[in-house]
Amino acid sequence: MPYLTGPQQVISSATDLNSTSPGHPVLSRAQDEDGNVYILLGGVASTVIGSPVTFDENGSTTLLAANAVGPLAVAMAAVTSASNYGWYQVYGKGYALAGGDIAADKSLFISGTTGYVDDLDVAQDFIVGLMSRAAAASGATCLVWMNYPYAGDVAHD
DSSP: OBOBBBBOHHHHHHHHOOOOSSSSOOEEEEEEETOOOOEEEEOOTTTTTOOEEEOOOOOOEEEOOHHHEEEEEEESSOOOOOOOOOEEEEEEEEEEESSSOOOSSSSSEEOOOTEEESSSSOTEEEEEEESSSSOBBBTTTTEEEEEEEEEEEEOOO
8 A cells, every 4th residue: 555645744654544543633634656635534334445435524424325415535444433544535546336337437426335336327416526437347446536526416417
């Protein structure tokens, strides 16, 4: 796993952090040597590597589910407890769990399966700032491009 660095801050951590003591303030951001950006958030039950989550102003996460509203991030570790903390990706090239077969270079939507994304157009569940970059089979991780994604409970026309 790459180690994180950031401008004018000292963050020394692997992206696969899963700890009861985060070592940095929750909602801290850092970037790796490739320019990918991560945010430090709390965990939630059933989170695995690649799980998309929404998060709030306190750094609490919820697995992505139908009609979600808010900023999204993708888990870099299985941070399965609200008392644990880990890094979640919000910008750059990464991987998210596919809830169905996904084609390359497609807009992504909230899957009918909690904690997954899909390229199937679901009314009101378009994810702004997240697109597939390669094809992926259902249940696998899909190469994605993230640009501070969020769900707004809006349709994609």
